[in-house]
Amino acid sequence: MLSIHVIKANGEKEEYNKAKVISSIRKAGIPKKFWNNVVAQVENNLYEGIPTAEIHDIIYSHLKKKVFGFHMRYALKRALLEFGPTGFPFERFVARVLKEYDYQTQTDTVIQGRCVSHEIDVLAVKDNKYQLVECKFHNKSGYKSNVQVPLYVHSRFQDIISNPNLELKLKNKFGQAWVFTNTRFTEDAIEYARCVHMRVTAWSYPRNNNIQRIIEERGLYPITVLSSISNEEKRLLLTNGIVTVKDILLNKTVYSQSFLKKHKDTLIKEIETLEKISKEVSM
Numbered sequence: 001m002l003s004i005h006v007i008k009a010n011g012e013k014e015e016y017n018k019a020k021v022i023s024s025i026r027k028a029g030i031p032k033k034f035w036n037n038v039v040a041q042v043e044n045n046l047y048e049g050i051p052t053a054e055i056h057d058i059i060y061s062h063l064k065k066k067v068f069g070f071h072m073r074y075a076l077k078r079a080l081l082e083f084g085p086t087g088f089p090f091e092r093f094v095a096r097v098l099k100e101y102d103y104q105t106q107t108d109t110v111i112q113g114r115c116v117s118h119e120i121d122v123l124a125v126k127d128n129k130y131q132l133v134e135c136k137f138h139n140k141s142g143y144k145s146n147v148q149v150p151l152y153v154h155s156r157f158q159d160i161i162s163n164p165n166l167e168l169k170l171k172n173k174f175g176q177a178w179v180f181t182n183t184r185f186t187e188d189a190i191e192y193a194r195c196v197h198m199r200v201t202a203w204s205y206p207r208n209n210n211i212q213r214i215i216e217e218r219g220l221y222p223i224t225v226l227s228s229i230s231n232e233e234k235r236l237l238l239t240n241g242i243v244t245v246k247d248i249l250l251n252k253t254v255y256s257q258s259f260l261k262k263h264k265d266t267l268i269k270e271i272e273t274l275e276k277i278s279k280e281v282s283m
Contacts, residue, residue, distance in 0.1 A: 007051045009142030016046060025059065028074040029216075029281035034067055064227065069273035072225040073281075076215060077141065077203060079224040080182040082231070087137035089238045091121045093222060094135050094180045096243045097211075098124045100218050103131070112166075113159030129175035131199075132157055136181040145181045145202075147188040153177050154196050182211065219278060221245040228266040233259050245271055 004016045018039055025038055041062045042055055056078065063071035072079075083089040095105040103124040110119050111132075122133035134153045136145045157177040160166075178199040185193075185202050193200040204210050215221055222244055223237050236259055241247075248254045248271060255264050 004046050004048055004050070006055065007049055009052060009140060011142070013049075016050075018043075021055070021059070025063075025074065027212075028070065028076070029277070030063070030067065030070050030074065034070075037066065038062055069270075069277045071227065072221065072270070072274050073216075073278070075225055076212065076221065079222050080203070080211070081139050081141060082224040082234075083137060083182070083222065083238075084139035087121075087135060089243065090137040090180075090182055091135045092238070092241070093243050094133060095122045095124075096247070097214055097218075097220055098122065098133070100214075100220060102126055111160050112163060113156065114162045114164065115159050118156050118160060124178075128173060130173050131175050131178050132160070133178045133180065136179060138181065138183045141183060144184045144186050145179070145189055146186045147192050149181075149185075150177075150179060150189050150193040150196070150198055150200065153179055154192075154198060157198075180211070216278065217282070219246050219275065221274060221278075223248070225274070226267070226270060228263050228270045229260065233263075245274060249275070 005013050006016050007013055021039055021042055022035055025035060026032075030038065038059055042058055045058050046055075060071050060075055063074055080090070080093075083093060091107050095107055098105050103126045105125075106123045107121065108119060109123040110117050111123075112118075120132050121135040124131040124133055132153075134149075134156075136149055138145075154177060157174075161174050176197060176199060178201070179193070180201045181203075183203055185200055185205060190200060190205065192198075200206075201209065201211060203212055223234055223242060226234070226245065229237075236257075237254070240257075242251070242254055254260065255267070260267060
């Protein structure tokens with residue numbers, strides 16, 4: 001096969017690598033018996049300078065037609081990007097994730113610091129400790145949160161705990177600052193966070209408790225993975241506090257909402273298929 005270059009999300013050019021295609025579908029849990037067909041579909045449509053986003057679309061469409069259900073797992077990273085354009089749905093999603101780990105959560109809390117007041121994206125409480133959570137949402141996959149993010153969050157945290165009007169009892173309840181992003185952190189950002197004992201959670205960081213693994217292990221797929229409803233219908237669900245597919249499973253009355261009635265059968269099939277294959281992959 002002749003050398004063909006692809007354009008990455010960050011604009012960089014690199015040589016097409018079959019192994020990267022296999023790695024992406026393997027991570028999504030696509031059964032090995034389908035790998036060659038997926039690769040063939042990609043390579044039959046390659047051209048010089050093809051964007052990696054287009055390769056993603058080719059794989060997604062093929063999976064949706066040939067291996068229904070796995071297209072949603074494959075689209076998980078992109079589904080997080082589709083929480084936009086504002087960061088508020090991602091904040092709700094992070095709060096939902098933390099609730100799964102027995103945190104009590106509250107969004108958009110204002111806390112007075114020594115110098116100024118601070119709006120906290122998510123205030124998470126567990127074991128009588130307060131975690132101040134900042135959510136950095138990006139709608140482009142090539143974007144990384146740089147060191148300025150943990151620097152900024154750490155300074156806000158220090159301003160809050162240094163407030164002289166904060167009772168000592170309450171001050172001792174503040175655990176640490178915590179930053180979530182749906183994409184990635186730069187190495188400097190991770191190093192700084194480690195130095196100041198700040199927790200950071202990204203798409204693939206840390207290794208064992210990253211967003212991808214949390215979603216797949218806990219079944220917290222965002223509703224944006226669903227292909228049976230429109231973007232506008234997804235927005236309506238998000239407005240009504242339905243952030244994950246699991247929320248729909250736990251609240252079947254969602255199906256009765258007027259704007260979903262026409263999709264009810266296909267939506268149920270899609271959700272049940274996703275739940276079934278996710279259990280099979282995790283076994």
